[in-house]
Amino acid sequence: MTLRALLCTVALAPALLAQEGQSLTEHYRETATKLIDAALADNGGMDKLSYLCDRIGNRLSGSPALEKAIAWAASQMKQDGLVNVVTPAVRVPHWVRGNESASLIEPVNKPLTILGLGGSVATPKKGITAEVIPVSTFEELDKKGKAVEGKVVLFNVPYEGYGRTVTYRTTGASRAARLGAVAMLVRSITPVSLQSPHTGALEYAPGITKIPAAAVTIEDAMLIQRLADAGNNVTVHLEMEGRTLPDADSANVIGEIPGREKPEEIVVIGGHIDSWDVGAGAQDDGSGIITALEAAYLIKKLGLQPRRTLRVVFWTNEENGGMGGEAYRDWVGDQVKNHVAAIEMDGGAEKPAGFGISGRSDMQGMLSRVREIGRLLERIDAGSIQPGGGGADISPLMRDGVPGLAVRTVGTHYFDWHHTRSDTTDKVKLEDLRANIAAMAVMAYVLADMPEGLRQSATSTR
């Protein structure tokens, strides 16, 4: 449904529209051109990303680096002209990795490359030495039954997309522990490896013994599989010190361009400021927060002030707890109803393709209006608007009915780098970051400025 069609079906005050009958595409063409031009020449985004990733580095919840990043972000928001900059406190889980190592003991002695899963418990001090049993599905595990008692289970699961495979990382430890396994290894959730272990969160099931859990590289998983298939008893030794300390102080970072007409209505854009404790959190999710910040900065710099408030939020603790997203929802209280839309960018800053959108109601209406905005991004091939958006940090808002959008990229290499030592600044290409800033700036500005809010539209056609 186009805006024009919508105007025929519902009674709207014509005063809300700058020029009645204009599509959003027509109405915002000139502004979008300026925003895109500015973004495509922008260097500030890359400078900020480099500072965050090169100078502050990775920033796991509870780490001094995350505190430093939060202080820097608040300061940078102010420097970029955002107002009402605040850092409301959030208590976050505090897991620390400690030292960890693993090696094959039988039939050969060689080191394995591991990365403990976030939240994993430690091994006993002297480590665990046990036979490792590779399985490739939960069904195969369950068939083994008590045969894995006292053993280490390896989930050697070929990658079939992140969403389909990550369940082995998150739930595998408790699935194995239920049968008596003493530790769990999981093949890293990635399509490509150069001996690259990928960490990530695990979820211990209530009431099940917590066993140490680590990711191994594709190479090491396949080695163990080959050795086992050849009839060997394969034995590993595992030493891990991971432990969960008392919750730590952290904070979300929030800054705004206040709306010129309806400051109480809010469009939220952002990503998460925390990262895993390896690499530099450049794609995940330095690129997301910097894209949001730089988009707001450019809007401000061009002298634009949208009708509604544009709020930039850097959520904390997305990776291992999600407390930042929940805390933001609590912090806004009843004002959640004034959230017109929330855009989360947490899929990296490869070449942008467009946006996904999810909502509780009137998806066709919202899709159609957001597609009008998307057409403004065709110039940079980022205009594809698809159903299905959102993200971990905005899911608490979406639960309460706020339409959720996500930046979509080509996604060529994101999961090669995700949660690894190689998620570093160099992985973000300047031209791609610029295009993401352009896409975010246009989408955010139009959502915040469009005469009739996205949600009002949704409501009005319900």
Place this chain on the structure above:
Amino acid sequence: MTLRALLCTVALAPALLAQEGQSLTEHYRETATKLIDAALADNGGMDKLSYLCDRIGNRLSGSPALEKAIAWAASQMKQDGLVNVVTPAVRVPHWVRGNESASLIEPVNKPLTILGLGGSVATPKKGITAEVIPVSTFEELDKKGKAVEGKVVLFNVPYEGYGRTVTYRTTGASRAARLGAVAMLVRSITPVSLQSPHTGALEYAPGITKIPAAAVTIEDAMLIQRLADAGNNVTVHLEMEGRTLPDADSANVIGEIPGREKPEEIVVIGGHIDSWDVGAGAQDDGSGIITALEAAYLIKKLGLQPRRTLRVVFWTNEENGGMGGEAYRDWVGDQVKNHVAAIEMDGGAEKPAGFGISGRSDMQGMLSRVREIGRLLERIDAGSIQPGGGGADISPLMRDGVPGLAVRTVGTHYFDWHHTRSDTTDKVKLEDLRANIAAMAVMAYVLADMPEGLRQSATSTR
């Protein structure tokens, strides 16, 4: 020039030809079909490669693992039906890595990922702490002149193909030392990195102070560059224990299918049995030696005995000295003149594309005959025969006029894995290994069996 055309121009005894007037393509069609069928169903090649790489592992010159590999190879050759299996002694350089580490000290403190270059000297015990100066060409280095005195030089050279870029790794240390640098770092010679350092040999220039030299990852090289470009004094700390011990005992491994008519004439096929001390030497060059061995095994298994001797050679010490290739040349003495051709496979076992060939004379004639053989490989898309073959191990033979061939592959990922911890068995795909075995079996068999030898042909048309 086809065989038929050649027959019209030179006087040859018709008895040399099985069926006068037939091209090699026609003459060997049936045999090639059998060899390819056998190779494409072969599992023995992968089993042997797995044993070598998974159970014995990497095998640097002077290491116990290389000795173990040599013993295993000789035994495996015998088991595979080769005769005259010998392991003539070769003295090889014996470099050991020891421990090594590096970190940024200023403007941030973070570990760097390095891999010392083969042959590098150690740092002083307490390490070297110095400013690092990135350059991207030798010209840029030379312009810096004495400004690098007392500093660490980083060659941050974007990859432009292995051949064009590797000179920074091999000669960079002495180029920097000549200007007074105290250590040299080189961006790993690879198109792709997941924090992956690539080792490889360096060559110290005579009369120039030997300084420690290590590869850094693309990520770390770019980080140092960004920090320096931002105006920082970038300081690194480097500790390396690399040292060269007295030469060690090693050996080439040689086995044969003796020729049925002209056993004194020899076609050599092989690769190198040594590897760097990281990963498993699977593509480099486990895949080369196993392809040669399995090709000979299948020829034997099919009851074929070529007219000439087919000799499989696993050269030692290709990676850091080339003593195996030289020793083989010395070992054959005057019999080098009886070497009809030498095929080296040292570019990995990705999907084969064909062969390259080099020779001192009559390249057109040789190309044309080898292309007749290549046509037998069109069925597996491996029939492309191009000028330019050879390799480090057979270069001493080629110096003396032996035509040199090299297996050519699609080469998609070889340099992603080359000289790294990720050069492991899983990188060799079963179907690709089989196709390489097929290509090698057909090429080797026809060269060894063709009525008129490749070299005689070359000579006769000179």
